[in-house]
Amino acid sequence: MTNRYNKHIILPEIGQEGQNKLSNAKVLVVGAGGLGCPILQYLAAAGVGTLGIIDFDVVEISNLQRQVLFGQTTLGENKALAAKKRLQDLNSELKINAYPEALTHQNALNLFMQYDIIVDGSDNFKTRYLVNDACIITNKPLVFGAIYKFEGQVSVFNYQNGPTYRCLFPNPPQKNAIPNCAEIGVLGVLPGIIGSMQANEVIKIITGIGAVLSGKLLCFNSLTNQTSILKIKKNEAIINAVKTKASKFQFNKSMQHNCEVVKTASFKHIIGKKNIQIIDVREIHEQPKIDGFNVISIPLSAIQNHLNLFKNNLENYLFCQSGIRSKKAVKILNDAGITNCFSIEESAQEIKNSTIMELKKT
Amino acid sequence: MEITIKYFGQIAEETNTTEETIRIENGNISNILTLLLKKYDGLKYKDFQVAQNQEIVSPETEITGAEIALLPPFSGG
Known part of the structure; x- marks a missing residue:
């Protein structure tokens, strides 16, 4: 059988049924940067039927060291739009929604409600806590990944009543306490590894195979290859506090679509x-x-x-x-x-x- | 007892090592933190969580394990 997804379908764990699940799935990726690029690339190749990409930023030459969806011809273009263009070439069967804007308390809930799984590929704490809280309020699983120089963290939060990011780190660190990649540098291949692990968790959630990294934080060090998996306990009080502050968010603000922007x-x-x-x-x-x-x-x-x-x-x-x-x-x-x-x-x-x-x- | 302490990310930069062994009498996790904060002054400015035997714990938890990890949040992407 010749099929784009043949190598998936001949795996008994996935099969045509699993491939259909992928095709019916809707996944939103927040940030089309170092993490977002490999996440999007593998999810598009795997045939995830609907992909959303939100990023306000534009492609710069210093991004090309790790953001593998972009090239010299897309310099200056919005990352969500440039990623969409590349992914649509990779797989024209998919519905890809590009949102060339920032994620905010105004647009997050409406956007998240249109998807089954949210993947965090953002690069700052403000967005990470916003994504986490919006996932709690809209009850969506959050596939988390974050990097620092040569190290990465991966987890699946808010999955089947599991712990959330705030159960691990209740509040953002003091402002400017921790610099981001743009300021301190990062090994280019690291987000490729961590983003691929995130894509792997997304595919496991959709197809229902394997053990999802829920209630656990995976820590990877690219210099030593050491991988530690730490257990995280759920903190109901923290989760309830997020729910009671849901009014910080706005419902029903319509999202601008790529063709309108x-x-x-x-x-x-x-x-x-x-x-x-x-x-x-x-x-x-x-x-x-x-x-x-x-x-x-x-x-x-x-x-x-x-x-x-x-x-x-x-x-x-x-x-x-x-x-x-x-x-x-x-x-x-x-x-x-x-x-x-x-x-x-x-x-x-x-x-x-x-x-x-x-x-x-x- | 002898305990292995593992350091991640920015914490390891502060301690200049990713792993070391310390000796401590029985007590709780906060006793270990007091000791480490004395040894590494810069740690008091850092955000981190503590894991004991691969499980995130609070400072009040009794020391039962052989391995403690200090884990900072990462924001990069």
Whole structure:
């Protein structure tokens, strides 16, 4: 039998039944970074039918050392959107929802309720505690992974009434007590190992095979290969305290969807890029004027009348005084079916400053 | 009695070792922590949990095990 999932199906533990479970599963991955990339890659390859990706950040060159879904051509793109593009190429059968925004108390509950399993690939305590608490309130299993330099931790929280992250660490450490990867460095392959372990737990939960890492914290050291598994007790009082504070969260705020959200790009990533046009959507009189490279001036108020200027094979990068009007302009273009448009994150003044810097270099 | 102490992450950076053996009389986990805090001044600024024989325990727990681990939270991803 030739089948994309043949190697799964011939495993008696999975079989066609297990593969169908994977295909019917809905998994949300928070963060498409070091952990999120391998998690998403293996879940997409395994045929998890619906994948959600939430990340507000953009791809930077220093991410490529470990964030294996991205490449030089996706620099400056939003990570959720760039990951979706890569994963859809890996497996076009899947429904992939990209949310290019930050996870907040406003959007978490509504988003989590649309999925069966939540996977934490975030990189800061604020998000980790938010994810944990939202999983308690929406009663979703949380596949947790976190890394520090050469070490990683993995667990499955809130699974079948098991302990939660707060049962292990009740409160976030004092602010700035613990730096993140961006500040201290991390071995590139480590999130690959820990993220793959998270993907493994997700697949076990969905297919119902093996022993899920619930009530246990796995600690892995990549330098010594030492693996310790520590038991965690459930703390009902802590869990109930989270439930009573559920009002911190908001229900029913609709999530913006990938196709409704405009793509953004950082100006520093488009310097020197070919086959693009840069458009100033400010009114003609606004200062500062940008020179040093070709800028087409099409004020936001006139975009509708000049759609033909965007209908070409060039990528369109739009800017304005602060980034608000350029987003509106991209939205107008997207609605008109012109999708190769990006809103530049920097303000006109910032663009002017970096243009001067570039000119000084040459 | 002799107890093996294991250190993880930022804690191991503070103690400069991932493992050591200490001698202590009977008591509870907080007695071990007092001893370690005396030995490693920087530990008092660190967040961590304690495991005894691969099980997370509170400081009031009696020392029964041969292995104690000091475990900090990680946030990286």
